[in-house]
Structures are given as C-alpha cells and as structure tokens.
Amino acid sequence: MSRICLGCMSFGDPNWRKWVLPKEDGIKIIRRALELGINFFDTADVYSLGVSEEILGIALKGIDRSSVVVATKVFFPLGNGPNDKGLSRKHIMDSIEKSLTRLQMDYVDLYQIHRWDYETPIEETMEALHDLVKSGKVRYIGASSMFTWQFAKAQFIAEKRGWTKFISMQNHYNLVYREEEREMIPFCVDQGVGIIPWSPLARGFLCGTRTKVQENEILKTTRQMNDPLADSLYFREEDWIILDCVKELAKIKGVSPAKISLAWMFHKNAIAAPIIGVTKIEHLEEAVAATQIKLTPDEIQILEQDYKPHPVMGIK
Numbered sequence: 326m327s328r329i330c331l332g333c334m335s336f337g338d339p340n341w342r343k344w345v346l347p348k349e350d351g352i353k354i355i356r357r358a359l360e361l362g363i364n365f366f367d368t369a370d371v372y373s374l375g376v377s378e379e380i381l382g383i384a385l386k387g388i389d390r391s392s393v394v395v396a397t398k399v400f401f402p403l404g405n406g407p408n409d410k411g412l413s414r415k416h417i418m419d420s421i422e423k424s425l426t427r428l429q430m431d432y433v434d435l436y437q438i439h440r441w442d443y444e445t446p447i448e449e450t451m452e453a454l455h456d457l458v459k460s461g462k463v464r465y466i467g468a469s470s471m472f473t474w475q476f477a478k479a480q481f482i483a484e485k486r487g488w489t490k491f492i493s494m495q496n497h498y499n500l501v502y503r504e505e506e507r508e509m510i511p512f513c514v515d516q517g518v519g520i521i522p523w524s525p526l527a528r529g530f531l532c533g534t535r536t537k538v539q540e541n542e543i544l545k546t547t548r549q550m551n552d553p554l555a556d557s558l559y560f561r562e563e564d565w566i567i568l569d570c571v572k573e574l575a576k577i578k579g580v581s582p583a584k585i586s587l588a589w590m591f592h593k594n595a596i597a598a599p600i601i602g603v604t605k606i607e608h609l610e611e612a613v614a615a616t617q618i619k620l621t622p623d624e625i626q627i628l629e630q631d632y633k634p635h636p637v638m639g640i641k
Contacts, residue, residue, distance in 0.1 A: 326394050328591065328616050330365040330521055331358045331609070332602035336380045337373025345373060346604055348380050355384035357606050359393075361613050367495070367521070367600050369398035369439060370424050378427035386429065393434075397424050398469060398495075400439035412442035414453040421462055437467040437495060440641040441475050447482055455488035467493035469523070470639045473508040480516065491518065495600065497639030498522035500531055500571065500586055500628060501564040504635055514595050524639075525590050525599035526583055530559045533572050533582030563633040570628055580618060583608075587615035589628050 335344070336351025346354070355366070366385070368377045378397060385393060399420040402410035410416065421436065436457060442450065457463040468476055468491045476494065483490040494513050498505045499522070513520050526532055568582070575582045590599050603609045620628075 326598060327363045327365045328598055329363050329612055330367050330396075330598040330600045331355065331363050332523065332600040333366060333368040333377045333381050334372045335602045335604050337376035341373040341376070344604065348376075348383070350604075351377075351380045352384040354603060354606055354609060355381065358609055359388065361609065363609075363613070364392060365394045365396070365598055367396040367398075367435075369401070369437075370403060370420055370427075371398070371401035371439070374403060375423070375427050378424055382428035382430065390430070395428065395430065395433050396435035396437060396467070397428070397433050398437040398439040399424070400442065412438055412445045412450040412453075414449055417450070417453045417457070421457055425462065432462050432464060434464045435467050435493060436463040436465075437469055437493070439469050441471040447475075447479050448486070451479060451483045451488050452486070455483070458489045465489075465492045467491050467495060467519075467521075469495040470497050470641070472640060473512050476509065477512065493519040493521055493597070495521050495523055497524055498590075498596075499525050499527045500589055501527050501559055501567050501632075502635050502638065503629075503632055504637055510595050519597040520595055521598050521600055522590070522596060523600045525601060526586055527559050527564075530564065531568065531571060531582060531586035533568060533575070561633075561635070563631065563635075566631045567628070570631060574624060574627060578618070581611060583611055584615040584618055585620075585628070587612055588618035588620055589625065591616055591618075592620055592625060 333351070335346055336354070337345045339345050339347060366381055368381050370378060381395070385395070399417055400410065400412055408415050424433065425431065436454065438450065454463070454466045458466065466489055468479065476491070480490050494509065496505050496509055510520060529535070571582045571585050575585045578585070587599070590596055601612045603612065
C-alpha cells in the first residue's frame with residue numbers, strides 16, 4: 326500500500342459541493358496518482374451521492390485490480406427513507422451492492438463504517454460486515470471517527486463472536502487537531518490497527534494560503550466558503566500560532582507550508598497513510614514530494630509545542 330491515500334471526496338458533482346471537480350478532472354488526477362505510485366484510494370457512497378465512486382471506477386478501469394487498494398464507506402443518508410442511512414444489516418447489504426455497481430468492481434478492499442450508529446446494535450453491524458467479508462465482496466473492514474470506547478466495544482464484540490475485526494481507523498488528525506493522541510492512536514498502536522487519518526492539512530488551513538484579516542475575519546477559498554465544517558473545526562487563535570510555526574519552518578527549509586505539515590504526519594510511525602484530497606495535480610505532486618522531507622526532533626518539537634487542547638470535533 327502506498328504511503329499516501331488519495332481521498333476522492335473532491336471528485337463528483339459540483340452541484341453537491343461547489344469545490345468538487347467534475348468527472349474529466351477527477352479522472353486525470355486519479356490517473357496521475359497512479360503514475361506517481363499511489364495505489365490506495367478512498368471514497369464513500371455519500372460523496373456526491375455516489376458519483377465519486379462512479380468516477381473512481383471509471384478511472385481504474387483496465388488497471389490490474391490486485392495492484393490497487395480501494396476503500397469506500399457506508400452510513401450517511403443517501404435518501405429520505407428510514408432504510409437509506411445508518412448501519413443496519415439491511416442498509417449495509419443494500420449499500421455494498423450499489424457501491425460495487427458504481428465502482429464497477431466485484432469487491433472492495435476496505436469497507437468502512439463512516440460513523441457510529443447510535444440506533445443500531447453494534448452486534449448487528451459487526452455480523453453484517455463479517456458476512457460481507459465471508460461472501461468475498463469485502464476483503465477487510467475499517468471504521469472512521471468515533472470515541473475510543475466505541476471502537477473498543479466493536480472490536481470486543483467481533484472477537485467474542487468470532488467475527489471479522491476492524492483493521493483500520495480513519496480518524497481526524499493533523500497538526501492543529503491532535504486529540505486522537507490521547508486514546509485512539511495509542512489504542513490502535515497497541516492493537517495493531519492501521520491509522521489512515523482524514524484532513525491531514527486541516528481542510529486546507531495548514532497550506533497557509535488563508536490570511537487572517539482581523540479578529541474572526543478570514544480570506545476564504547472556494548472550498549472553505551462552501552465547506553460548513555471548516556470554520557467549526559479550526560481557526561482558533563491557537564491554530565494560527567501553530568500555522569505561523571509551520572510557515573516559519575517552511576521558509577527556512579525552502580518548501581511550502583503544506584509540505585511541512587504533511588512531512589510532520591509522515592514522521593509519525595503510527596500513521597499508515599494519511600488521506601489527502603486534492604483539486605489540482607500540482608497539489609498531488611506536492612504531497613508526494615513531502616514524503617521525502619526530513620524533519621529533526623527539534624523541528625518536530627517546534628511544530629508541536631504550542632498545541633492546546635481542542636474541543637472534540639469530527640465525531641458524530
């Protein structure tokens with residue numbers, strides 16, 4: 326598996342989110358990723374309501390299936406009906422069939438629960454996922470943002486019943502949001518679970534392209550103006566202090582702030598592959614280049630020293 330996972334939320338239908346790229350642009354980026362040695366791709370049925378999966382399937386058509394790792398997710402609503410969401414057996418079984426059709430594949434390598442379902446017993450969810458693995462339609466299962474006690478409960482239930490356990494955790498983690506270091510990351514390391522964080526660049530904040538004009542006023546990109554989560558996740562005063570450290574180190578090393586932020590992530594041994602979303606090929610190439618940047622322990626300390634506890638975000 327490549328050191329980088331290409332997140333495909335950016336490819337789909339611009340009517341879903343204004344910053345989303347249409348099919349032709351998405352295919353170009355995915356194929357450039359393959360040229361750069363990236364073989365790990367993450368999407369979800371909810372991204373552009375399935376169009377992201379369709380684009381990924383088209384882009385990978387003709388590629389040796391065994392050479393790529395394809396991940397998708399299930400949970401969020403795709404319609405208004407009671408069975409159009411969640412992690413019930415019915416919704417999981419229906420959703421995998423639709424995802425496979427859109428991807429034009431016989432199986433997915435990693436099938437992930439996008440969030441914790443408070444309305445469905447975890448036993449029902451874990452048994453359904455186990456049955457998908459036994460059917461051959463799913464190779465492995467993973468989970469995304471939740472509390473550590475929830476993840477531990479799911480793993481315990483699976484082990485107790487002899488069902489398939491989660492092999493990965495897709496959690497919220499970056500230089501300005503490190504709350505996962507308290508429990509989730511240590512738990513995953515102890516249990517041998519792979520960590521594939523989302524938002525390693527803090528939804529573009531750590532790219533250093535946004536300017537604080539005055540208190541609580543920021544020059545925003547198209548992505549941020551149409552991303553309801555961005556303002557709620559970041560932009561505390563402490564976040565700007567960390568960004569200043571990133572920019573200063575980037576200037577010293579003669580690279581971009583994005584490269585420094587990703588290089589910090591790549592120096593974390595617990596991280597298998599951060600999920601990086603891009604809307605330009607040069608951003609993808611920049612991410613690959615960041616894997617070669619070396620940071621000293623002192624430089625890492627400089628980047629981390631001003632972190633302050635952050636309200637828990639990204640968990641339903």
